[in-house]
Amino acid sequence: MDDQAEGGTQAISLSVVNGVATIIIDRPARKNALTAAMWAALIDAVEQVDALPEARVLIVRSGGSDFSAGADIAEFETVRRDADTARSYEALNAKAFAALRNVRVPTLAAIRGACLGGGFGLAISCDLRLAAPDARFSIPAAKLGLAYPAEGIRHIVWAAGPQLARYLVYSGQQISAARALDAGLLLEVVEDDALDARVETLAATIAANAPLTNRATKQAINAILSDDPLMMREAERLGDMTFISEDYAEGRRAFREKRKPVFTGR
Incomplete structure (x- = not known):
C-alpha cells in the first residue's frame, strides 16, 4: 500500500x-x-x-x-x-x-x-x-x-x-x-x-455497569476540571435522571435478589 x-x-x-x-x-x-x-x-x-x-x-x-x-x-x-x-x-x-x-x-x-x-x-x-x-x-x-x-x-x-x-x-x-x-x-x-x-x-x-451512571459521572468530572457551571448543571440533570431510570429499579431488585444487575441504559 x-x-x-x-x-x-x-x-x-x-x-x-x-x-x-x-x-x-x-x-x-x-x-x-x-x-x-x-x-x-x-x-x-x-x-x-x-x-x-x-x-x-x-x-x-x-x-x-x-x-x-x-x-x-x-x-x-x-x-x-x-x-x-x-x-x-x-x-x-x-x-x-x-x-x-x-x-x-x-x-x-x-x-x-x-x-x-x-x-x-x-x-x-x-x-x-x-x-x-x-x-x-x-x-x-x-x-x-x-x-x-x-x-x-x-x-x-x-x-x-x-x-x-x-x-x-x-x-x-x-x-x-x-x-x-x-x-x-x-x-x-x-x-x-x-x-x-x-x-x-x-x-x-x-x-456491565449502569451506563446512565457512567454518563452522569463523566459529565461531572469534566465539569469539575473545566470549572464550568453550565456543565455542572448538566451533570446534576443527568444525575437526577438516574433516580427515575429503569436501571435504578433494576439495581435495587438485583441487590434484593442477590444477583448481578442487567442494565439497559433506560
Whole structure:
C-alpha cells in the first residue's frame, strides 16, 4: 500500500462488540502518525460511537508497536505552513481531542511504544490510560519550532500536573511509562503481552455497569476540571435522571435478589 493510501481514512477503524467500541489507529509503517484525513476520520468514528445506544465504553488503541507518533510532519508544508493553515489544522486536532473528552461513554487508551505530540493529546483526552512498559511520552513542539495549541496545554496540565507539563513542553524530552505512572498520567503499566486483555477486561467491567451512571459521572468530572457551571448543571440533570431510570429499579431488585444487575441504559 502506498503512503498516500496508508495515510487515508481506512487507517482508522471502528468496531463494537458486546457494548465495547474499539477505535484502532492503523498506520504502523509511519508509527501511526496521523494525517489530516485520519484526524477527520477519527472524529467521525467517535461521533458514531456517541450515536450508538449499544456502545457503553470506548477503547482507543493502535496497530503495530506504537500508539502514535502524533501528527504526520510530512504534511506540514501544506496543512501547517503558516499561522492561518496552522489554526485550521489545530482546530481539527482540537475537535478530535474534544470528541474523545466529551463522548458520553468512558474511554480507555491502550498505549505501546511512541505516544508523542498529537498522539499524547489523544491519549490524555481519554478517561483512563493503561500502557505497556515500553511506552514513552513526549511533546516535541519545542524541537520543531511550533507552539503546542493552548487548549492542548490545558489538558496536559490536567493529566500530568503543572510541573511535569512544563518539563514535557519546555524540554521536549521523553518520559518512560514508569515515570508517567508515578506522575499519575497512567492508571496502570501492564506487561505488553497482557495489555490488551487487561484493557478489554476493564472495558467489559465498565460496560456491565449502569451506563446512565457512567454518563452522569463523566459529565461531572469534566465539569469539575473545566470549572464550568453550565456543565455542572448538566451533570446534576443527568444525575437526577438516574433516580427515575429503569436501571435504578433494576439495581435495587438485583441487590434484593442477590444477583448481578442487567442494565439497559433506560
